[in-house]
Amino acid sequence: MKHTKIIISFLFALSTLLTVNAQDVKPSIGISIPNVNGLQTSPIIAAKLIQLELRKLDKYSVYDEFDMKDITDEKPKFQKNCIGKNCLIEFGEALGVDYMISGSYDGFANKIVLTLKIVDIKNKRVSKSDIQEFDDQEIELQRMTGILLNKLHGIASSQELTDRLNYNDEPITTNNVGKINNSGPRIGYALLNGTMHEFATRPESEGGMEIFPAVSMIGYQLEGQYVGTENFSGLIEGIFNISGLEQGAFIPSLTIMNGFRFGKGGWEFAFGPGFSVKKTSFGFFDTDGTFGNAGAYFSTKDWNEYTNDNYANNPNYINNGTYEQPKPSDFNEKYNFSKRNMDKRGSTQLNTMFVFAFGKTFRAGALNIPVNLFYSAQKNGGMTGVNIGFNVVKKRTDITPSNYRRR
Numbered sequence: 001m002k003h004t005k006i007i008i009s010f011l012f013a014l015s016t017l018l019t020v021n022a023q024d025v026k027p028s029i030g031i032s033i034p035n036v037n038g039l040q041t042s043p044i045i046a047a048k049l050i051q052l053e054l055r056k057l058d059k060y061s062v063y064d065e066f067d068m069k070d071i072t073d074e075k076p077k078f079q080k081n082c083i084g085k086n087c088l089i090e091f092g093e094a095l096g097v098d099y100m101i102s103g104s105y106d107g108f109a110n111k112i113v114l115t116l117k118i119v120d121i122k123n124k125r126v127s128k129s130d131i132q133e134f135d136d137q138e139i140e141l142q143r144m145t146g147i148l149l150n151k152l153h154g155i156a157s158s159q160e161l162t163d164r165l166n167y168n169d170e171p172i173t174t175n176n177v178g179k180i181n182n183s184g185p186r187i188g189y190a191l192l193n194g195t196m197h198e199f200a201t202r203p204e205s206e207g208g209m210e211i212f213p214a215v216s217m218i219g220y221q222l223e224g225q226y227v228g229t230e231n232f233s234g235l236i237e238g239i240f241n242i243s244g245l246e247q248g249a250f251i252p253s254l255t256i257m258n259g260f261r262f263g264k265g266g267w268e269f270a271f272g273p274g275f276s277v278k279k280t281s282f283g284f285f286d287t288d289g290t291f292g293n294a295g296a297y298f299s300t301k302d303w304n305e306y307t308n309d310n311y312a313n314n315p316n317y318i319n320n321g322t323y324e325q326p327k328p329s330d331f332n333e334k335y336n337f338s339k340r341n342m343d344k345r346g347s348t349q350l351n352t353m354f355v356f357a358f359g360k361t362f363r364a365g366a367l368n369i370p371v372n373l374f375y376s377a378q379k380n381g382g383m384t385g386v387n388i389g390f391n392v393v394k395k396r397t398d399i400t401p402s403n404y405r406r407r
Contacts, residue, residue, distance in 0.1 A: 027098035029060040029118070030068055032082045032091055038107030039138055043080065046105050046141070050116070053146040054101070057153060063097060071095055085119055085126055092121035099127070110136050111167040114148050128152045133167040136264070140165055181223065182361060182370045184391030186239065188217040190374075194381025199342040206297040207281065207343035215244040215251065221389060223259070235259035237270060243383075252276060255355050255376075266361030266370075274353040274376060281346030282337040290331050298335075299343055303328060353378040357387070366392050 031050050036043045047065070054062045065072075071094045072078050078091045083102045092100040103116035117129035130152050134144045144165055147157045192200050192213040200215075202208020219241035227234040237259050243251040257272030283299035286292065291306060298306065307325050311317045317324050328335030340349070359372030368391050376383040 026059065026061045028063060028096075029054065029099040029101055030063040030092060030095045030097045032078065032088055032100055032102035033080055034102050034116075035081070035083055035104040036106075037104070039105055039112070039141075041105065041138060041141055046145075049142045049145045050101060050103075050149075052142065053149050056146065057149060057155075059153065060099070063095060068095060085117075088119040089121055089124050092119065097121060105141070107136070107138065112136055112138065112141070112144065114144055116145075116148050116152060118152065134165050135167050137165060181225075182368055182389060182391055183222050184220070184368075184389050186217070186219045186221050186241070186387055186389040188241075188374075188385050188387035190215055190217060190243065190376070190383040190385025192381070192383055195342065195379070196381040196383060198381075202297060204344070206302070207299060207345045208297070209244075209247075209249055209344065211244065211247040211249055215249065215383075216246050217241050217243045217385065217387065218245065231263050233259075233261040235261060235268075235270070237272075253353075253376075255353075257355060257357065259357075261361075266363070266368075268357075268359050268361065268370075268372070270355075270357045270372075272355060274355045276351045276353070277348055278342055278351040279344055279346040280340040280349050281343035282339070283341050283343065284328055284335045284337060284339070285341075287334070288332060290335070297341065297343070298328070299341075299346065300337055301345075303337075351378065353382065359387075368392075 031047050031054070033043045033047045034050070036046050051062055051064055054060055068078075071091070075094065077087075078094070082088060082091050083104065088100040088102060092098075098121060100119045100121060101116060103114065106113045106115075112134045113131065114134065115129075115131045118127050119125070120127040130148060132144075132148050132151065134140075134147075143161060147162060147165065150157045192215065197213045198208075200209050200211050200213040202210065204210045219239055221237060221239045223235050223237040225233050225235055235258070237255075237257040239255045239257070241253045241255070243249070243253070253274055253276040255272060255274035257270040259268055259270035261268045281299040281301070283297055283302065286294065286296045286298060288294065289296075291298070304325070311326055312323055317326055328337070353376050355374060355376045357372045357374040359370060362369040362371065370389045372387045374383075374385060374387055
């Protein structure tokens with residue numbers, strides 16, 4: 001009886017071990033190099049993408065190019081164009097695998113079409129086959145391959161990822177279509193010209209900023225899309241900037257722009273008004289050096305102080321014992337106080353400008369990097385510079401296949 005129990009226990013343990021081992025054995029699969037047309041990706045890279053995504057499935061023992069090298073060297077016909085069922089069966093029998101997979105990657109004008117099929121070598125039949133159209137985003141071929149392999153095996157892929165990569169051939173004119181949302185921080189650098197250049201370089205004693213005539217910029221951009229198609233977006237953009245901090249200056253501005261973004265390359269043109277504040281005074285520039293240094297600025301207050309110091313005791317300006325202050329025009333008809341000029345010592349005024357910008361959005365995975373050249377024009381001067389920003393593509397909760405093509 002004791003021996004019987006030992007034998008039964010041994011048989012049970014052996015049966016359990018064999019069952020576990022049988023469950024751990026995965027069917028083997030080889031990869032025949034797919035056909036690639038109209039894409040920059042090579043067929044060998046496409047085969048590696050299939051290999052990577054098959055390993056992620058964890059359903060097969062995947063043969064790589066090194067496992068198949070002896071057979072492909074011996075029979076060169078398996079090295080390329082082995083895509084049909086009969087060739088795949090012959091290739092699989094030579095390798096001794098359970099399945100073979102291959103297909104095609106085809107790039108068309110505005111889409112990429114993937115076709116994959118898995119051939120059952122033992123039963124000599126196609127066990128799985130499917131085709132799917134994707135948006136023309138070749139950089140995402142690996143994710144496209146993963147989506148189609150999941151579909152072949154009845155596995156659900158991320159809905160957001162599928163919506164982002166799927167091809168939609170309907171003409172669309174709804175919001176959030178073809179959208180690149182570039183809301184985010186901005187940094188830049190601008191050269192000052194015209195009156196802005198003069199004001200920047202003017203001595204502080206004359207109401208200027210006395211800084212180098214180029215300033216850094218730091219700010220934030222918010223944007224909203226009011227119309228979008230696959231190849232065009234209409235945008236409203238709001239940009240708040242502070243300039244000149246590195247030189248001890250504080251120049252705030254708010255710009256509201258209408259933008260147009262074209263194509264999947266992210267090219268953009270925008271324009272719109274800008275607003276800031278400035279301090280001004282009535283005055284004139286001593287361009288001829290009549291009263292001292294050529295180019296010096298005299299505000300009304302400066303002139304009053306200058307004349308009191310230089311003419312108050314001059315008999316030529318005293319009439320009946322009363323001092324009659326001379327006017328700048330008494331000396332030079334060009335000099336008068338009819339114009340307002342920028343002056344840090346003056347009164348605060350609203351400053352308006354008009355901004356033109358042209359640029360492109362570069363992409364690095366989920367990161368958008370907009371780069372723009374701009375010119376900010378105001379009366380008799382302005383700023384010319386470059387502005388760079390960044391933002392990370394975030395998950396949206398309002399995306400459906402009908403209104404979302406590509407972010």
